[in-house]
């Protein structure tokens with residue numbers, strides 16, 4: 438085991454391979470507060486990548502309702518139950534990661550789902566936590582809560598799938614940090630299925646190999662965002678590149694959200710993989726639950742998000758989500774306009790900070806017709 442630094446848990450940790458960061462790391466921010474669970478992202482991915490034989494049950498992108506939704510069944514609580522003592526001191530994680538808690542002779546603390554765990558892809562949808570008494574769900578503040586968690590592979594800095602593969606078939610691309618399975622080398626041992634805590638590697642019984650989200654790398658290579666991003670109805674997603682915290686750049690949208698404003702957080706940082714999909718946590722769920730899922734930065738992130746009304750830069754950057762199919766590695770706000778730029782600084786998209794409101798008159802004098810029938 439090597440010693441590597443994981444900034445998300447504020448300390449060094451043990452990992453199977455030495456630290457070797459890519460030249461650029463693919464990353465994204467998902468704003469949970471805007472997801473409506475329409476599953477358009479799920480279908481956009483399904484029809485693009487997993488419509489073949491043996492892939493029927495695969496959802497490289499899925500959207501589950503928390504706290505009771507899972508795919509596969511109980512993927513997170515099964516591991517949380519095994520990983521005891523998840524204590525934080527501030528932003529320093531005192532507990533053990535899945536690498537440090539690996540049983541004797543194994544590389545990762547993991548578990549493999551049963552076939553039936555994949556039988557109900559949207560179990561728990563819209564199930565809420567809390568008691569509903571005498572119409573309490575209609576009172577403000579709400580007594581009950583749930584939220585939608587859209588998930589893809591996290592293209593982790595320290596992938597559990599990669600660490601657990603005995604054949605070295607999984608690799609992290611040095612040019613963009615995307616994690617892929619070499620289909621030629623894979624022999625279908627499924628150690629990666631066991632070793633990925635997010636359960637984002639799937640075994641294909643027809644090919645006898647494991648398959649996973651590829652971050653739509655053919656699109657990334659041509660400067661475009663992945664399918665699940667550009668088809669997102671709620672415009673909750675923004676793809677880009679993340680720097681290490683000490684090298685964060687204010688004109689990089691992902692750096693700005695994660696490192697500078699600290700409004701977006703990793704999913705289960707205590708697992709120790711340094712996952713690269715970041716979430717703006719929901720405002721309406723209990724902090725104890727959110728702390729378990731997103732780590733100790735929840736209250737700070739919520740405060741920054743609530744303050745976006747006064748914080749025009751943050752409000753402006755949030756407007757760029759879902760505004761273009763192009764990757765926008767740079768951004769800037771000038772007055773009431775926000776621009777997304779490419780690496781060379783050329784403007785790819787420009788959106789207003791506030792949407793103008795147009796009131797349509799009932800009677801259109803120019804064309805002499807009534808537009809609505811209720812003046």
Ligand code: SF4
Pocket residue numbers: 471472473474475476477478479500585587668669670671672673
């Ligand atoms: S398309 Fe967007 S809004 Fe719809 S479920 Fe997926 S992430 Fe949520």
Ligand code: SF4
Pocket residue numbers: 589590591592593596597598599616632633634635636637638649710
């Ligand atoms: S989320 Fe799972 S499959 Fe994706 S890189 Fe991390 S460990 Fe591997």
